[in-house]
Amino acid sequence: MRIKHKHKLFLWKSLHQVLPGREAIVRRTGKGDIICKQCGETNxxxxxxxxxxxKAKMKWNMAPLQWDGLNEYTSDFRKWWSMLMEVKARKDGMEHIALAVDIFWHIWKAKNEAKFEGKDRHPMEVVRKAVDDWEEYHKCQQAEQRMSISETETANEQEDRREPEGNMLIIRVNVGQHIEGQNMGIGITTTNALNQIGVAWMLKERSTGSAVLDNLVAIQLALCKLKERGWQNIQIQTSCKQILNMIICQVPSNMRIAAHLEYVNDLSSMFRTCSFDSQPGNGSTNTLRYKLSKQAMHIYFDEEFFDPQCLSTFL
Structure with missing residues (x-):
């Protein structure tokens, strides 16, 4: 399904009942209030x-999608999602499913904005933002599909997907800037035990304005990329020492960071070996990952490099 990586992670959390809503937090920690603060009605x-x-019902009433035939399954999200998958074969079925995920994401985001920032967005504003984001991503995907990829490059990609046996892959992540609401570029590089550069990525996301949160988001997206490729033995290196201490000690400074740490923990558990360490030469502006993160702020959609020679222009 063609949706953003952060939406894939969000959907996985939702389907596995580990999205950090109030009930999940109380179940995990034994502390807090289990009742919804938006309506005050139930868990x-x-x-x-x-x-x-x-609040959710108002948003769905204004949404361009209506799933009336699935109303009887709304007490079990996994069952509801399973039934939704039956529309895949219909015309534009996958696009409608992707839009539904965008609406779920913005319902979740609006709830957190009300909780953490005191913002109470109008339901139509939330739905409109979800549709706009979906349309923008859909157009980017169409543009990407129109780019021709030679059979040789495709064969090289398949070959590069195979992880060298017995090797620990080193993944270094760099984030370009931390200005709330503006683009932040993310540069990700992979190297093998011989320090040879393999695959690299340039990703673009919206900055939260917090260096800690931005780096956590970048690590989550990197883990999603690595999982898609089927790699199992990895070490994530970050330039943010505060992040490294939080991951190792599991002592978040607030609830938002705690939620993102949970994402990282859940993703890292899906690998055979996944460790975290600090990057060598922290703060250097002469590294490939730094240059990729700067360039990534100006791209229209994520870019992936398989051939080290393609990266020579950044060095």
Missing amino acids: ETVEHIFFQCS
Whole structure:
């Protein structure tokens, strides 16, 4: 399914009932209030956040998608999603499913904005933002598909997907800037035990304005990329020592950071070996990952490099 990597992660969390709603937090920590603060009616479960809360219902009433035939499954999100998958074969079925994920994401985001920032967005504003984001990503995907890829490059890509046996892959992540609401570029490089550069990525996301949160988001996206390629033995290196201490000690400074740390923990558990360390030469502006992160702020969609020679222009 062609959706953003952060949406894939969000969907995985939702389907596995580990999205950090109030009920999940109380179940995990034994502390806090389990009741939804938006409506004050019942427990804040994934199903309540997405379907049953009065705030969510208002948004769905204004959405361009209506899934009336699935109403009987709204008490079990996994069952609801399973039934939704049956529309894949229909005309534009996958596009409609992707839009539904965008709406879920913005319902979740609006809930957190109300909780953490005191913002109460109008339901139509939330839905419009979800549709705009979906249309923008869909157009980028169409543009990407129109780019020709030679059979040789495709064969090289398949070959590069195979992880060298017994090797620990080193993944270094760099984030370009931390200005809230503006683009932040993310540069990701992979090297093998011989320090040879393999695959690299340039990604673009919206900055949260926090260096800590931005770096956590970048690590999450890197883990998603690595999981897609089927690699199992990895070490993530970050230039943010505060992040490294939080991951190792599991002592977040607030609830937002705690939620992102949970994402990282859940993703890292999906690998055979996944460790975290600090990057050598922290702060250097002469590294490939730094240059990729700067360039990534100006791209229209994510870029992936398989041939080290393609990266020579950045060195």
